[in-house]
Amino acid sequence: MSNRQTYTRLTDRPYDSSHETIPKAAAPSSSRRGRQSHTSKLLLVYAIVFIDFVGVSIFTNVMPILVDPSLPSCLYGMGNLDQGTAYSILMFFYTFGMLFSPPLFGKLSDIYGRRPLLLVSIIGLTVAYALQAVALNFWVFASVRFLIGLLGGGRPVASAYICDLTKNGDEQIRALAWMNMAPALSFAIGPPLGGLLVGLCGPMFPPAFVAILALLVSVMSWKHLAEASPSQPESLTIPNPEDSSLPSGRRSSDKFMYFLVFTLALLSNCMYMTDFLNFPLVLKDEFGFSPFLAGATGIGDGLLVFVGNWMYMVLATDLKIRVSVIALSACASYVVSAFAPLCFNSIAGLLVVKYIVALAGPLIFGTLPQLVATISPPGRGGEFTGYFNFVLSVGNLIATPWAGPVYEHWGHGANFYIATIFSVLCVIAFIPLIPMLRHYECPTLRKMISQRIMSTHSPVAMW
Numbered sequence: 001m002s003n004r005q006t007y008t009r010l011t012d013r014p015y016d017s018s019h020e021t022i023p024k025a026a027a028p029s030s031s032r033r034g035r036q037s038h039t040s041k042l043l044l045v046y047a048i049v050f051i052d053f054v055g056v057s058i059f060t061n062v063m064p065i066l067v068d069p070s071l072p073s074c075l076y077g078m079g080n081l082d083q084g085t086a087y088s089i090l091m092f093f094y095t096f097g098m099l100f101s102p103p104l105f106g107k108l109s110d111i112y113g114r115r116p117l118l119l120v121s122i123i124g125l126t127v128a129y130a131l132q133a134v135a136l137n138f139w140v141f142a143s144v145r146f147l148i149g150l151l152g153g154g155r156p157v158a159s160a161y162i163c164d165l166t167k168n169g170d171e172q173i174r175a176l177a178w179m180n181m182a183p184a185l186s187f188a189i190g191p192p193l194g195g196l197l198v199g200l201c202g203p204m205f206p207p208a209f210v211a212i213l214a215l216l217v218s219v220m221s222w223k224h225l226a227e228a229s230p231s232q233p234e235s236l237t238i239p240n241p242e243d244s245s246l247p248s249g250r251r252s253s254d255k256f257m258y259f260l261v262f263t264l265a266l267l268s269n270c271m272y273m274t275d276f277l278n279f280p281l282v283l284k285d286e287f288g289f290s291p292f293l294a295g296a297t298g299i300g301d302g303l304l305v306f307v308g309n310w311m312y313m314v315l316a317t318d319l320k321i322r323v324s325v326i327a328l329s330a331c332a333s334y335v336v337s338a339f340a341p342l343c344f345n346s347i348a349g350l351l352v353v354k355y356i357v358a359l360a361g362p363l364i365f366g367t368l369p370q371l372v373a374t375i376s377p378p379g380r381g382g383e384f385t386g387y388f389n390f391v392l393s394v395g396n397l398i399a400t401p402w403a404g405p406v407y408e409h410w411g412h413g414a415n416f417y418i419a420t421i422f423s424v425l426c427v428i429a430f431i432p433l434i435p436m437l438r439h440y441e442c443p444t445l446r447k448m449i450s451q452r453i454m455s456t457h458s459p460v461a462m463w
Contacts, residue, residue: 041165042175044225045158047217048122050182052152055129055210056094057190061294062198062206063090064284066141073203075138084281086138088404091277093142095396097149102389105153106160114161115227121154123218129211133204156389180309184362188302195292254375260433261371262391264331264426268364269395271334271422275357277403278415286344286412297351301358308362316370323367323374324437328430330363334423341413357419374440 065073067086078086109117128147135141162175194206283294315321336356343349372388406414 038165040224041226042162042178044217044221045118045161046179046182048118048221049155049158049179050186051122051125051210051214051217052155053183053186054190054213055125055148055207057187057298058194058197058206058210060187060191060194060298061280061283061289061291062194062203063087064280065198065291066090066203067138075136075141077138077140081138082408084404084406084408086404087281087407088277088401090142090145091400091403092397093145094149095393095400097146098152099149099390099393099397101150101153102156102393104150105157109157109160113227114157114164115225117157118154118161118225119218119221121151121157122214122221124151125154126211126214126218129207129214133208133211136204180366181306184302184305184309186302187305188299191295191298192292193295195290195295198291254436257375257433257436260429260436261368261375262387264327264429264433265368265372265388265391266395266398267422267426267429268331268368269392270399271331271419271426272357272361272364273396273399274403274415274419274422275334275337277400278407278412278419279354281404281407282340282344282350282412287347287350297354300351300355304355304358305362308359309366311359312363312366316367322437322441323370324430324434324441326363327367327371328427328434330360330367331423331426331430333357333360334426335420337416337423338420340416341411344413371437374437 064083064087065071066075067078067081067090068074068083069078075086081089105117105121125148128144128151132141132144132148135144158179162179166175193209197205197209280294283289283297289297312326315326316323334357336353340350340353343353369388403415406418
C-alpha cells in the first residue's frame with residue numbers, strides 16, 4: 001500500500017495509510033443498546049445547547065422594558081442613561097463574554113475532556129440565571145450578562161462532543177444539523193414565552209424559569225452524560241497538495257481570499273446584529289407591542305430558521321448551486337432592511353421585512369462556515385474555523401455598542417439603513433471572491449469538502 005497522505009474524518013490530522021486498520025463492525029447483539037446510549041447522549045447535548053439559546057431568546061423582548069425609565073419595571077442604578085444606551089450596554093456585556101468563551105472552553109476541553117466543560121457550562125448557567133432573576137441593579141444585571149456570555153462557550157464544545165461521538169461524516173452531518181435546530185426552536189418559543197411569563201409573574205421570572213430548566217438538565221447531565229470516546233476514524237484519502245493535477249489555486253495560500261472570507265464574516269454579523277437589536281425596540285416604541293406580542297412575532301422567525309436550513313440543503317445538495325452563490329444571494333437580500341422605516345405605519349409591512357431577513361440568516365450562517373472549511377489548508381480546518389468564530393464574535397462586539405445610541409439619537413430607522421450598507425459591502429466583497437472560489441467548489445471536491453467540514457477535532461470548530 002502506498003504511503004499517501006490521508007486524513008481522518010474525526011481528527012482532520014494526517015497519518016500514514018500504510019498502517020491503517022479497518023475497524024471491525026460492532027456485534028449485532030450490542031448494537032441496539034449502543035444506539036440507545038448514543039441517542040441519550042445526543043439528546044442531553046442538544047438540551048444543553050437549547051438551554052443556552054433559550055436563555056438568550058426569552059429575554060429578547062423583555063429587555064426594553066427593563067431599561068425604560070418611564071416604566072416601573074426599569075432596573076435601578078441606571079443614572080442618566082437613556083433607553084437605547086442602556087439596552088446596548090446590556091447586549092454588549094453579553095457579547096463581550098462570548099468573545100472569550102469559545103477559544104477558552106475549546107482549549108480546556110482538549111485538556112480536561114468534553115464532559116467536564118459541558119457540565120461547567122450548564123451548571124454555571126443555572127447559577128447565572130438564578131442570579132439574574134434577583135439582580136435589580138442595572139450594573140449587577142449587566143455583570144451577570146457578561147457571565148452568561150462567558151458560559152456560552154459550551155456551544156462549540158457540544159459540537160466537538162458530537163464529532164467525537166459519531167462514527168462517520170454522514171452521521172455527523174445529521175447530528176450537527178439537529179443540534180443547529182436548537183437556535184430555531186429557542187427563538188420560536190423563547191420570545192413569546194418570555195412575554196407570557198412577564199405578564200403572569202413579572203419581568204424577573206423569565207431568568208428564574210430558565211434557571212429551573214437548567215437545573216434539571218444539569219442533574220440529568222451529571223448522572224447520564226458520559227465522556228465521548230472518539231469513534232474509530234474512517235479514512236479519506238486527500239490528494240497531495242503538490243499534485244500537479246490540482247488547480248494552482250489549491251496549491252498555494254491565497255491570503256487575499258482568506259481576507260475576503262473573514263471580512264464577509266465580520267460584515268455579515270454586523271449586518272445581522274444591527275437588525276436583530278433594532279426590531280424589539282421598534283415593535284415596542286412604534287407599535288406599542290407588549291413583550292408577549294413582540295415575542296409572538298418571533299414564532300415566525302423560528303419557523304423560518306427551519307425553512308432556511310432546509311432550503312440550504314436543497315439548494316446545495318439537490319440543485320448543486322455553489323455555496324458561495326447561495327451566500328451572496330442571502331447577504332444581498334438584507335437590502336430589504338432599507339424598507340423597514342417606510343413600514344412604521346404598517347405592522348404587516350414591517351413583519352414582511354423582518355421575516356425576509358430572518359430567512360436569510362440561516363442561509364448566511366450555514367454557508368460561510370462551509371466556505372471557511374472549503375478554503376482551509378489540509379490539516380488546519382479546526383484552526384481556520386476557530387478564526388471564523390472569533391471574527392463573528394468581533395462582529396457582535398462592534399454592532400452592539402452603537403445600535404442603542406443610534407436608535408435614540410439618529411432615529412428609529414437609522415439602524416436599518418446601516419444594515420443595508422453592510423449588505424452592499426458584503427456584495428462588493430463577493431464580487432472578486434466568487435471567481436476565486438470556483439476551483440474550491442468544483443463538483444469532484446464537493447464530497448471531500450463536506451466530509452472535511454464535519455471531521456475537525458477542534459472544540460472551537462463548527463460554531
